[in-house]
Amino acid sequence: xxxxxxxxxxxxxxxxxxxxxxxxxxxxxxxxxxxxxxxxxxxxxxxxxxxxxxxxxxxxxxxxxxxxxxxxxxxxxxxxxxxxxxxxxxxxxxxxxxxxxxxxxxxxxxxxxxxxxxxxxxxxxxxxxxxxxxxxxxxxxxxxxxxxxxxxxxxxxxxxxxxxxxxxxxxxxxxxxxxxxxxxxxxxxxxxxxxxxxxxxxxxxxxxxxxxxxxxxxxxxxxxxxxxxxxxxxxxxxxxxxxxxxxxxxxxxxxxxxxxxxxxxxxxxxxxxxxxxxxxxxxxxxxxxxxxxxxxxxxxxxxxxxxxxxxxxxxxxxxxxxxxxxxxxxxxxxxxxxxxxxxxxxxxxxxxxxxxxxxxxxxxxxxxxxxxxxxxxxxxxxxxxxxxxxxxxxxxxxxxxxxxxxxxxxxxxxxxxxxxxxxxxxxxxxxxxxxxxxxxxxxxxxxxxxxxxxxxxxxxxxxxxxxxxxxxxxxxxxxxxxxxxxxxxxxxxxxxxxxxxxxxxxx
Numbered sequence: 001x002x003x004x005x006x007x008x009x010x011x012x013x014x015x016x017x018x019x020x021x022x023x024x025x026x027x028x029x030x031x032x033x034x035x036x037x038x039x040x041x042x043x044x045x046x047x048x049x050x051x052x053x054x055x056x057x058x059x060x061x062x063x064x065x066x067x068x069x070x071x072x073x074x075x076x077x078x079x080x081x082x083x084x085x086x087x088x089x090x091x092x093x094x095x096x097x098x099x100x101x102x103x104x105x106x107x108x109x110x111x112x113x114x115x116x117x118x119x120x121x122x123x124x125x126x127x128x129x130x131x132x133x134x135x136x137x138x139x140x141x142x143x144x145x146x147x148x149x150x151x152x153x154x155x156x157x158x159x160x161x162x163x164x165x166x167x168x169x170x171x172x173x174x175x176x177x178x179x180x181x182x183x184x185x186x187x188x189x190x191x192x193x194x195x196x197x198x199x200x201x202x203x204x205x206x207x208x209x210x211x212x213x214x215x216x217x218x219x220x221x222x223x224x225x226x227x228x229x230x231x232x233x234x235x236x237x238x239x240x241x242x243x244x245x246x247x248x249x250x251x252x253x254x255x256x257x258x259x260x261x262x263x264x265x266x267x268x269x270x271x272x273x274x275x276x277x278x279x280x281x282x283x284x285x286x287x288x289x290x291x292x293x294x295x296x297x298x299x300x301x302x303x304x305x306x307x308x309x310x311x312x313x314x315x316x317x318x319x320x321x322x323x324x325x326x327x328x329x330x331x332x333x334x335x336x337x338x339x340x341x342x343x344x345x346x347x348x349x350x351x352x353x354x355x356x357x358x359x360x361x362x363x364x365x366x367x368x369x370x371x372x373x374x375x376x377x378x379x380x381x382x383x384x385x386x387x388x389x390x391x392x393x394x395x396x397x398x399x400x401x402x403x404x405x406x407x408x409x410x411x412x413x414x415x416x417x418x419x420x421x422x423x424x425x426x427x428x429x430x431x432x433x434x435x436x437x438x439x440x441x442x443x444x445x446x447x448x449x450x451x452x453x454x455x456x457x458x459x460x461x462x463x464x465x466x467x468x469x470x471x472x473x474x475x476x477x478x479x480x481x482x483x484x485x486x487x488x489x490x491x492x493x494x495x496x497x498x499x500x501x502x503x504x505x506x507x
């Protein structure tokens with residue numbers, strides 16, 4: 001496998017997939033083995049009628065939703081609420097300053113130490129944990145997210161899929177077939193992973209031209225400037241990627257710079273554009289450092305990698321100052337919690353709060369430690385205080401719900417969840433937790449309806465329909481049955497529409 005930095009910001013889904021998925025991806029690649037593929041990135045065709053007809057925005061969204069429905073099951077997917085909220089808030093902040101409006105942007109993280117990021121159909125952007133850990137500042141990370149948003153807004157993915165028709169259509173047909181099996185509701189997990197693996201194969205076939213990469217750079221830089229990030233962060237990230245490429249290539253030459261669009265020209269272009277704009281002082285948010293510390297531990301997991309990650313954090317507790325030092329202690333506390341060394345976790349959290357520092361990430365972890373130690377009442381007390389202080393934190397809100405549920409206070413949990421869902425109706429985990437408390441309270445029909453929304457938000461439409469059908473069978477209320485009939489019909493129509501789109505692309 002090529003070094004990740006050989007692909008600049010995108011080596012694609014190869015870094016997402018589990019070993020099983022990579023094997024299936026290899027099978028998909030064999031479908032196009034007889035068709036020569038140039039090593040050089042291909043060009044971008046005009047955005048004319050052909051592009052719109054072959055990969056419409058509707059189909060692009062269907063592909064993205066279906067891929068992500070399977071992707072959330074992959075072991076490398078990080079569902080941590082602090083991470084998801086931080087990355088998605090950054091993405092949406094950047095996209096709100098774009099010239100072209102974005103229907104939706106969802107940024108997620110993967111447990112992978114390689115420096116990489118990529119864009120998927122439908123406005124999904126994946127960020128490897130290794131990229132966040134390698135970033136020296138928030139503006140460097142924002143430059144990569146903005147670059148990928150540039151690809152989304154310029155519809156480079158859709159346009160790339162419509163070129164080299166025979167090759168790419170063979171690959172995408174295989175992907176469509178796997179997604180159709182998943183949409184049928186009868187596909188098992190292996191088929192779901194197959195769809196994720198097929199996405200890897202398709203992504204590796206799509207190379208962006210220098211023109212497309214430059215377009216994404218320029219639109220991304222404009223977004224950064226308007227959103228208040230230091231534009232020089234893009235230059236620093238280019239230099240960091242270039243340095244990593246040289247280290248990975250060794251003395252044998254830098255194949256990356258000769259075969260991938262990340263080039264001296266792109267670096268020079270960014271440098272020239274940054275010179276012409278007003279520089280901003282680098283001011284990374286506190287959240288950046290806490291999320292970076294958490295992801296350093298997440299990607300290490302165990303063994304020597306974990307010991308190395310902890311040693312790096314310990315070095316920061318000695319050498320860093322302010323929030324960076326506090327974040328290092330938080331990372332050590334998070335690692336201790338994951339190892340179930342709760343006393344060490346609590347001690348590290350106390351160190352993180354030195355000099356009066358605090359954060360929603362620290363507060364949420366403190367609640368989790370209290371719950372793990374069996375002190376539910378303390379967890380409820382701490383979570384109540386944290387919610388008052390950080391009402392906009394999804395991580396704190398979820399810690400509060402888990403504390404209430406852990407102490408059997410399901411009525412309070414339902415009330416709290418219903419209030420939270422008015423603010424965050426598109427957060428699937430909230431609907432799942434709501435269903436759990438409703439089930440415990442004997443409100444089986446309501447629980448099925450909540451789970452249906454959870455499945456709908458995660459793209460599992462057949463499972464959503466099944467939940468609604470179960471809810472309908474549990475009630476004798478005519479009006480409730482009629483309401484459920486409407487929802488079932490709407491979801492079935494969406495399913496048929498999705499199937500029709502995928503069948504067209506498969507053929």
